Amino acid sequence: MCELIASEARRFKYLLNSDRLDDDEKKLYRDLISLQEGRETVLAVKLKFSLKKISELLYKHYNQKVIVLIDEYDVPLDKAFQHGYYREMVSLIRGVFGEALKTNDYLQFAVLTGCLRVSKESIFTGLNNFKVYAADDVQYEEEFGFTKEEVANLLADYNMQEHSSEVKEWYDGYHFGNVDIYCPWDVINYVLDRLTDPDAHPKSYWINSSGNDLVKRFVDKADTTTKDEIEQLIAGNAVEKKIRLDLTYDEIDNNIDNVWSVLFTTGYLTRLGKNENGMYSLVIPNKEVREVFVSQINEWFNGVVKNDSSSIKKIVSGFLE
Numbered sequence: 001m002c003e004l005i006a007s008e009a010r011r012f013k014y015l016l017n018s019d020r021l022d023d024d025e026k027k028l029y030r031d032l033i034s035l036q037e038g039r040e041t042v043l044a045v046k047l048k049f050s051l052k053k054i055s056e057l058l059y060k061h062y063n064q065k066v067i068v069l070i071d072e073y074d075v076p077l078d079k080a081f082q083h084g085y086y087r088e089m090v091s092l093i094r095g096v097f098g099e100a101l102k103t104n105d106y107l108q109f110a111v112l113t114g115c116l117r118v119s120k121e122s123i124f125t126g127l128n129n130f131k132v133y134a135a136d137d138v139q140y141e142e143e144f145g146f147t148k149e150e151v152a153n154l155l156a157d158y159n160m161q162e163h164s165s166e167v168k169e170w171y172d173g174y175h176f177g178n179v180d181i182y183c184p185w186d187v188i189n190y191v192l193d194r195l196t197d198p199d200a201h202p203k204s205y206w207i208n209s210s211g212n213d214l215v216k217r218f219v220d221k222a223d224t225t226t227k228d229e230i231e232q233l234i235a236g237n238a239v240e241k242k243i244r245l246d247l248t249y250d251e252i253d254n255n256i257d258n259v260w261s262v263l264f265t266t267g268y269l270t271r272l273g274k275n276e277n278g279m280y281s282l283v284i285p286n287k288e289v290r291e292v293f294v295s296q297i298n299e300w301f302n303g304v305v306k307n308d309s310s311s312i313k314k315i316v317s318g319f320l321e
Contacts, residue, residue: 001076001092002036002043005050009033012054018061029057047092051100059106067108068100074114074249077123081249082213094123102127115266116247134245135265141177146184148172158191170202173285175270183267186288204288215268215296218259226256234293238272238281268292 009032016026032053035046055066073093080089101110124130133140146154151172155161171186186205193200222230229239241260252258263269264282268289272281284290 001096002047005047005054006033006035009035009050009054012058015057015061020061020063021057025057025060028053044092048095049099051096052104052106055100055104055106065106065108068110070097070110070112072114073097073112074116077249078115081252086250090123094125097123098127115262116249135176135271136245138177141179142181144176145174145181146187147179147181151182151187154187154191158195160191160194163194166202170287173270173283173289174267175272175285183286183288202287204291207288207292215263215292216299217253218256218263219293219296219300221253221256221259223256230293230297233269233282233284234290234297236283238283240279241282242278243280243282244278 009029012029013033015021015029018026021029031046032050035043035050038046051068055068058066076089076093077086080086101107135144151167152161152164155164155167167182167187167190171183171190172180174181174183183206189205190200190202193203219227219230232239241264242257243264244258244261245265247258247261247265252262260269260282264271264280267285269282270285272283284293
C-alpha cells in the first residue's frame with residue numbers, strides 16, 4: 001500500500017520545483033515519494049494522511065481542488081476477507097479514505113468503483129454525501145460496458161459483422177438499468193484476436209483475467225436445493241431470489257442467500273426485467289460465464305468422487321441396474 005501511494009505521488013515530481021510550495025511542503029512531498037521507508041508505526045500514520053497530503057500539495061500548486069479516482073476500492077477487502085485479515089484491512093482503508101474523502105478541504109469530488117455498494121461498507125462510517133449508482137440505476141446505465149449499437153459499429157469497422165451472433169452469445173447478456181450491455185473487455189479482445197487470426201474462436205477473456213473464487217465458494221456452500229437451482233441456471237432457466245445490495249464482505253458467508261446477491265453484483269448473474277420488492281429473476285448472462293459454473297461444478301464433483309469412493313460405487317451400480 002505504501003509503495004502504491006508513493007508511486008502515485010512520484011507522478012507529480014514537478015512539485016519539488018514549484019514556486020508555490022515552501023521548503024516544509026517540499027519536504028512533506030519527499031516523505032510521500034519515499035513512503036515505504038521507515039518504522040511501521042510511523043508509516044501507518046503517514047499512510048493514513050497520504051492521499052490528503054497529496055491533495056493539499058497539488059491544490060497549492062494549481063490553486064484548484066483535486067479529483068480523486070479510486071478503482072475497485074473493495075478488492076483489498078475481498079482479498080483480506082479470503083485470507084483472514086479483514087478487520088485490519090478495514091481499519092487501514094477506513095483511515096486512508098476517511099482523511100482523503102471526509103476531512104479533505106482540497107477535494108473537489110471523488111469517484112469510487114467496486115462490486116459492493118459504498119454506502120454500507122464499514123470503511124465509510126461517518127462519510128456522507130455519497131451518490132451510489134448500482135446495477136439497477138438508469139442514470140449511467142449505458143456507461144458500464146458496450147451497448148448493442150457500439151458493438152455493431154465496432155464489428156463493422158473491422159468487417160466482422162458476420163460474427164455478431166457469436167459475440168452476442170458469448171459476451172452479451174448483462175443488464176444495467178434498462179439497457180442490455182456487452183462486456184467491453186471480452187469484445188475488444190475477441191476482435192483483436194480475429195485481426196491476427198481469422199480462424200480464432202471466442203474465449204473466456206474476462207473470466208480468465210480474474211479469480212473465480214466466488215463461484216467456487218458458492219458451489220462448495222450449496223445445499224441440495226441450491227445445487228438444483230444451479231442446474232436450472234446452467235440449463236438456461238431463471239431462478240427467483242431476494243437480492244441485498246447493501247452487503248459487506250464479512251456478511252457474505254453468513255447465509256447462502258447472501259452469496260446469490262454477490263454473484264449478481266459481481267456479474268456472474270444478471271437479472272431479467274424489473275425487480276419486485278427486492279425479488280430478482282436471475283440468469284447466467286452468457287456462454288462465457290456459464291462455462292465457469294460448469295467447470296466449478298465439475299471440479300466439485302471430481303473432488304467428491306476422489307474423496308468418497310462410495311459415491312462412484314453408487315453411480316456405477318446405478319448404471320448397471
